[in-house]
Amino acid sequence: MNWKKIVVGLLLFSACSEPETVRVSLSNAEKKFLIEKPLLFGKNEQITTFYANNDFETVWQDSLNRNELISAIIDSRYDGVLPESYPLAKLIKAHWDYKNLSIPELKKADIDFSENFFKIANQLASGKVNPKKLYGDWEPYIQEFDFVSLLEKSLVEKNIHKTLEDIKPKSELYLKYKKAFAKYVPIISKDTLSAEGLMQKKIWVNFERTKWLQPDLGENYVWINLPEYRLQLVQNNQIVETHKVIVGKKERRTPVLSSSFSGIIINPKWTVPPTILKKDLVPKATANRGYFESNRLTIYDKKTGKQVDPENWNPENYGSYRYVQQTGRLNSLGQIKFDFPNKHMVYLHDTNNRAMFGVANRALSSGCVRVENPFGLAETIFKLEGKNILRSEMDTLAHYEKTKNFKLNQKVNVHQVYFTAVIDSTGSVKILNDIYALDNRLYKRLIQ
Incomplete structure (x- = not known):
C-alpha cells in the first residue's frame, strides 16, 4: 500500500482543522450555492435523491464534516478497504483550499464529497464486491440502510465518522x-x-x-463450509455436532446461500433435476434405454401424468417428461432428505454411495450437499424443533422403505458458506x- 500518500494526506488533514471562529468568517462556509441539475447527470440514484431532498444546494460547508469523511476513508484500511482507490488527494486539496474555491469548483467538490460518502458507506456495510454479480450462484445478505437519510442526519449532527463506524458489520465472525x-x-x-x-x-x-x-445466523443453525467438506450444527453458539459432507464438483458447484429447514423426508423419491437430466441422463439413456431400469427410473408424461415405456421415450423431446427414481437405499438421495427454501433447487441429503466420505477431495456431487450420518443430524434437528420424533421411528420407516414427510417450522437455519x-x-x-x-x-x- 502507498502509505506515503496516506501520510501526506494525514498531515494535510490535521493541518486544515481550523477553529470555529475562523471557519464562520469564510464566505464559502457561510453560503449555500445552487447545484444545477446538469451537474448531476450520470450520477447514481443516491446522489440525485440526496440533492433533490436538499433543494439542490451545497451541503459540505462545515469543515468538521469534510474532516470526518476524509478521516473515515483513511481509517477504513482496517476494514479491508483500499484507501488509495478513493480520490483522497483531491478531497484533501478541496478541503484545504475550500475558502479559495471558485463557485464552480465548490459545487464540484460538494458532489465529490457526497459521492465518496455513499461509496465508502456502501463498501463498509456490504463490501466492495457484489458476489451475485461476480459469481452468479452466490446469495449475499445486503444490509438495508437509507444512506441518503444517514448522510442528511450526519451532516446536521456533525458525526460523519461515527455514522460510518456504526454501519460496519458487528458479527463475531467479522x-x-x-x-x-x-x-x-x-x-x-x-x-x-x-x-x-x-x-x-x-x-x-x-x-x-x-x-x-447476515449478522444474526440464528439461535440454532447448520454451518456448511464448502471448501472444508464439513457441516457443523450449532446450538446456542456451541457446536454440538460435526459431519463430513460431499459438495458439488467444480463444474456443478454448490451455491452459497442462507435459508432454514422446512421439512425432512424419510425415503424420498428423486425427481431428476434439469442439469443432471441434460448432461447425464439424456446422453446415457439415448445410448442405452436400459439406463432407466438399471437406475430404477420411471418416466412420466408431464401433460397427461401417465407412465411412459422407455421404448417410447423420445430423447429429442426429453423436456416433456418427468423422471422419478423410486425410494430405498439405492435412491440417489439415500434414505433421507432435508428441504430448505431456495431458488437453486438444492437440498441436503443422504447418499447411496457412503464410501465416498472417506475420500479427501469431496467435491463430487451435482450441486446438492450429501451428509454423513444424516439420521443423527435429523434426530437433533427434530429435538430443536420441539418434535417428538424418535430415532426408532425413522429407522422403521427407512427399513420398510415407507415415505414420510415431516414438516418443520424453520426453527433451524442453514448457511452454505465459502471460506478458504x-x-x-x-x-x-x-x-x-x-x-x-x-x-x-x-x-x-x-x-x-
Missing part, C-alpha cells in the same frame, strides 16, 4: 477476520506466491466474504483448498 487482517495484512502486496503473500490474499478475500453474511481461510478460537489460521477457484477473481477486484 471481528475475528478483522483482527486477522490487521495481523497479516499490514501492507498490501500483489505477491501471492510466497507463504506470506498467500496468507494475505486468503485473509483479505475471506474478510470480504464476512460482509456478505478458517480462523479458530485462538486466532490460528488454516488455509483450505480453493475448490471452485473463486479467490483470485475476488482478490483482483479488491486490490484495484
Whole structure:
C-alpha cells in the first residue's frame, strides 16, 4: 500500500482543522450555492435523491464534516478497504483550499464529497464486491440502510465518522477476520506466491466474504463450509455436532446461500433435476434405454401424468417428461432428505454411495450437499424443533422403505458458506483448498 500518500494526506488533514471562529468568517462556509441539475447527470440514484431532498444546494460547508469523511476513508484500511482507490488527494486539496474555491469548483467538490460518502458507506456495510454479480450462484445478505437519510442526519449532527463506524458489520465472525487482517495484512502486496503473500490474499478475500453474511445466523443453525467438506450444527453458539459432507464438483458447484429447514423426508423419491437430466441422463439413456431400469427410473408424461415405456421415450423431446427414481437405499438421495427454501433447487441429503466420505477431495456431487450420518443430524434437528420424533421411528420407516414427510417450522437455519481461510478460537489460521477457484477473481477486484 502507498502509505506515503496516506501520510501526506494525514498531515494535510490535521493541518486544515481550523477553529470555529475562523471557519464562520469564510464566505464559502457561510453560503449555500445552487447545484444545477446538469451537474448531476450520470450520477447514481443516491446522489440525485440526496440533492433533490436538499433543494439542490451545497451541503459540505462545515469543515468538521469534510474532516470526518476524509478521516473515515483513511481509517477504513482496517476494514479491508483500499484507501488509495478513493480520490483522497483531491478531497484533501478541496478541503484545504475550500475558502479559495471558485463557485464552480465548490459545487464540484460538494458532489465529490457526497459521492465518496455513499461509496465508502456502501463498501463498509456490504463490501466492495457484489458476489451475485461476480459469481452468479452466490446469495449475499445486503444490509438495508437509507444512506441518503444517514448522510442528511450526519451532516446536521456533525458525526460523519461515527455514522460510518456504526454501519460496519458487528458479527463475531467479522471481528475475528478483522483482527486477522490487521495481523497479516499490514501492507498490501500483489505477491501471492510466497507463504506470506498467500496468507494475505486468503485473509483479505475471506474478510470480504464476512460482509456478505447476515449478522444474526440464528439461535440454532447448520454451518456448511464448502471448501472444508464439513457441516457443523450449532446450538446456542456451541457446536454440538460435526459431519463430513460431499459438495458439488467444480463444474456443478454448490451455491452459497442462507435459508432454514422446512421439512425432512424419510425415503424420498428423486425427481431428476434439469442439469443432471441434460448432461447425464439424456446422453446415457439415448445410448442405452436400459439406463432407466438399471437406475430404477420411471418416466412420466408431464401433460397427461401417465407412465411412459422407455421404448417410447423420445430423447429429442426429453423436456416433456418427468423422471422419478423410486425410494430405498439405492435412491440417489439415500434414505433421507432435508428441504430448505431456495431458488437453486438444492437440498441436503443422504447418499447411496457412503464410501465416498472417506475420500479427501469431496467435491463430487451435482450441486446438492450429501451428509454423513444424516439420521443423527435429523434426530437433533427434530429435538430443536420441539418434535417428538424418535430415532426408532425413522429407522422403521427407512427399513420398510415407507415415505414420510415431516414438516418443520424453520426453527433451524442453514448457511452454505465459502471460506478458504478458517480462523479458530485462538486466532490460528488454516488455509483450505480453493475448490471452485473463486479467490483470485475476488482478490483482483479488491486490490484495484
